[in-house]
Amino acid sequence: MAGHSKWAQIKRTKAVVDARRGAVFTRLGREITVAARGGADPAGNFQLRTAIEKARAAGMPNTNIERAVAKGAGGGSGDGDSFEAVRYEGYGPGGVAVMIEAFTDNRNRTAADIRLAFNKNGGNLGETGCVGYLFEQRSIVGVAFEERDEEALIDTLLELEAGDPPVTASGYELTGSGAEVYGPFAALESLQDGLRCHGWGVIDWEHRWVALTACTLHQEETLRACLKMLEALDELDDVRSVTSNLEAEETLLEQAMA
Numbered sequence: 001m002a003g004h005s006k007w008a009q010i011k012r013t014k015a016v017v018d019a020r021r022g023a024v025f026t027r028l029g030r031e032i033t034v035a036a037r038g039g040a041d042p043a044g045n046f047q048l049r050t051a052i053e054k055a056r057a058a059g060m061p062n063t064n065i066e067r068a069v070a071k072g073a074g075g076g077s078g079d080g081d082s083f084e085a086v087r088y089e090g091y092g093p094g095g096v097a098v099m100i101e102a103f104t105d106n107r108n109r110t111a112a113d114i115r116l117a118f119n120k121n122g123g124n125l126g127e128t129g130c131v132g133y134l135f136e137q138r139s140i141v142g143v144a145f146e147e148r149d150e151e152a153l154i155d156t157l158l159e160l161e162a163g164d165p166p167v168t169a170s171g172y173e174l175t176g177s178g179a180e181v182y183g184p185f186a187a188l189e190s191l192q193d194g195l196r197c198h199g200w201g202v203i204d205w206e207h208r209w210v211a212l213t214a215c216t217l218h219q220e221e222t223l224r225a226c227l228k229m230l231e232a233l234d235e236l237d238d239v240r241s242v243t244s245n246l247e248a249e250e251t252l253l254e255q256a257m258a
Contacts, residue, residue, distance in 0.1 A: 023235075023237070024058050024060075025055075025058070025060050025064060026237060027103070027237075027239075027240055028051065028054060028055040028058060028060055028068075029055075029060075029064060029065075029067075029068040030068075030083055030103040030240075031051045031054070031055075031103065031240065032048065032051045032052060032055060032065060032068035032069055032072065033068045033069075033071045033072035033083060034072060034083055034084075034085065034103060035047040035048040035050075035051045035072065036048050036068070036069045036070075036071070036072025036073045037072050037073070039073075040069050040070075040072070040073035046188075046189045048069070048072075050188075050205065050206065052065055052069075053204070053205075054204070054206070055068075057204060082105040083103045083104065083105050084103070084104065084105075084107075085101065085102070085103055085240075086101075086102050086103075086104055086107060086110065087099070087100065087101055087102075087128065087132075088100040088102065088111070088114050088125060088128075089125075089126050089127070089128060089129065089130050089131045089132055090114075090118050090123055090124050090125040090126045090130070090131070091123055091124050091126060091130075091131065092118075092121070092122070092123040092225075092226045092229050092230065092244065092246070093121070093122040093123060093217075093222050093225040093226045093229065094215065094217045094219075094222040094223070094226055095215055096215045096217070096226050096244050096245060096246045097131035097134045097135070097211070097215060097244060097245045098123070098131065098229075098230070098233070098242065098243070098244045099131060099132070099135050099209050099242075099243045099244070100114060100233060100239060100241070100242050100243075101209075101239070101240045101241045102114075102236075102238045102239050102240055103238060103240055104238045109238075110236075110238040111125075113236050113238065114233065114236065114239070117229065117232040117233045117236060118229065118233075120229075120232070121225060121226075121228050121229030121232055122225050122226075122229065123226075123229050134211060134212055134213055134245055135209045135210060135211055135212060135243065135245070136209070136210055136212055137185050137207055137208070137209050137210075138170070138182045138183065138184065138185060138207070138208060138209075138210050139182060139183045139184060139185060139186075139187045139188035139191055139205070139206075139207060140180050140181070140182050140205065140206050140207070140208045141180070141181045141182075141183075141188070141191050141192045141195055141202060141204075141205040142175070142178065142179075142180050142181075142202070142203035142204045142205065143178050143179055143180075143181060143195055143200045143201060143202055143203060144177055144178040144200075144201040144203055145177060145178045145179070146178075146201060148199075148200070150174065150179070153172060153179055153181070153200075156195065156198045156200065157169045157172070157181065159198065160191075160194045160195075160198070163194070165190075167183075167187065167190045167191055167194040168183050168184055168187050168191075169181050169182070169183045169187075169191060170182050170183050170184065178201075178203065181195065182210070185207060188205060188206075188207060191205075192205040208241075208243070209241070209243040210243075211243070211244070211245030212245075213245060214245050214246075214247040215244075215245045215246060215247065216247045216248065217246065217247070217248050217252075218248075218249075218252070220252060220255050220256050223246075223248050223252060223253065223256040224256040224257075226244075226246060227256055227257065230242055230244060230246070
């Protein structure tokens, strides 16, 4: 995948730490609440079903999940109506492009917090669209290999493409214990359903921003500053996700993170 950022791997590791603090529960709760506006039954609301699966994977208690669904469906305090999805774009040290998604009930507060995180770490919050053309939002479905392998996955993807109706998969990337299959934004539900029907163990699925071109950093000081900025953005309560086109050699990345 062109421009695949090591930051995605860093975030997955960091998410474990965030879960211990409970901060991730707040974010996932908001995501469930917003998704539940389209209906409180996960069976008929794919967005809600996805949000609930993510919450369960993070260890979020069922009572928290049920409370978040009730809020979004109008059975709670009405907080679900106050949150909206917003997107921010900017540049980090070294010209790294950054895309931020947030759920907020106060745009002015969220924008001020994000601008401060950029400014304090050598970055700049830009106008909407300033880096959006450098990214593409795709469907990502994680599968486990178990007793199956890469060749079997390729056969499955070809069968899905030739099916009626056809299910589009643009490609895949190998992971430690399986692969991430990716496709067009609109294909998320059909792609994960198709993989399940062909006997694959689906680990997770999501819409994810993917960088189309990479910004490679070669200086440790610049890389360290950029990682610090990305972490500061990711720790903000209103932020849902942070994506960049940052790339660096593995050894340099390890030095910068030390």
